[in-house]
């Protein structure tokens with residue numbers, strides 16, 4: 418009986434041990450199927466706006482797509498098992514048409530095409546002058562009307578006085594003129610004020626063994642970026658190699674806008690991806706890229722708006738200094754909105770105090786009857802109007818031609 422109990426105890430112990438082992442095994446194998454605890458995905462690096470942390474040559478890039486529109490970033494590719502491919506189908510690659518690079522209109526003849534725009538907005542000046550002068554006796558009332566008409570077209574007091582004095586002198590010497598003679602006198606007087614003798618050439622060719630450097634300044638909204646884009650087209654039409662520098666880092670979209678202008682005609686843009694980057698560093702990199710690429714012209718777009726006027730002028734002066742460490746600046750163009758009249762003149766004086774202006778681009782001349790600003794700005798700044806903007810079209814920028822201008826006014 419004892420032996421039987423012993424056998425039963427042994428069997429019970431063995432069974433219990435077996436059950437224990439089985440439970441342990443099942444527990445271990447059960448945890449294997451449980452989902453692993455996934456660590457949370459790393460938080461996306463926050464986009465921080467740092468001031469002036471732009472390092473020359475590290476973040477600047479040249480868009481060398483030469484006219485290719487910015488392709489959207491490719492979506493991340495999921496690895497998939499390769500599918501059997503029909504060989505015939507695979508060999509027929511879809512032809513992606515190459516993005517067309519525009520062919521800008523040559524600068525010559527643009528003024529002729531655009532003259533009608535100038536005439537339509539400014540021939541009231543000519544008409545007003547001619548109707549006043551041909552109304553009969555040239556008495557004080559007539560001269561006063563002529564003066565008012567000239568002042569109303571923004572010619573300024575000095576030019577107005579000189580024109581009226583000149584006309585009076587001619588009348589004294591030659592007597593009362595007929596309508597044709599009167600118009601020719603007026604043409605001559607106006608032309609003298611527009612100064613056809615001024616050198617209006619743009620620094621658009623290599624200077625010795627380096628590119629010409631053009632800096633473009635002006636208040637925001639005057640059409641600065643648009644002008645840089647349009648001028649790039651003028652240069653491309655003359656077979657020049659151009660590099661653009663997007664040194665307006667204050668407004669994020671300005672670099673994109675400039676890059677788009679450049680890409681349309683296959684011109685690369687040096688820019689920073691960082692809003693608020695150091696504009697001087699971008700300008701420096703653009704000049705360097707132009708030198709290394711042996712291009713003809715480097716054109717730098719600058720900011721027209723900062724928190725305050727002093728800050729903006731200091732920044733422009735710094736951009737100028739930094740560029741000059743690398744290359745002389747051959748041209749500094751001030752962009753002025755012709756519709757802003759006297760206000761624009763005050764802006765011009767502030768800019769002239771910070772950088773050496775070599776020429777003026779007068780934009781939106783198509784939208785104002787105050788073409789006399791050409792005369793005023795040249796007198797006040799002592800530099801020529803070199804280019805005029807006569808519309809929003811890509812090729813609506815023309816070299817300023819004094820004779821065509823006066824012709825259009827008196828049309």
Ligand SMILES: Nc1nc2c(ncn2[C@@H]2O[C@H](COP(=O)(O)OP(=O)(O)OP(=O)(O)O)[C@@H](O)[C@H]2O)c(=O)[nH]1
Pocket residue numbers: 635636637638639640641642643644665668671720721722779780781782783784805806807808809813
């Ligand atoms: N009618 C007309 N519009 C022009 C002319 N030039 C520029 N514009 C327009 O003026 C507006 C302002 O041009 P932008 O080039 O953006 O001005 P900006 O000075 O660079 O301005 P910011 O980039 O803000 O500093 C745009 O709508 C242009 O199309 C012109 O000659 N005639």
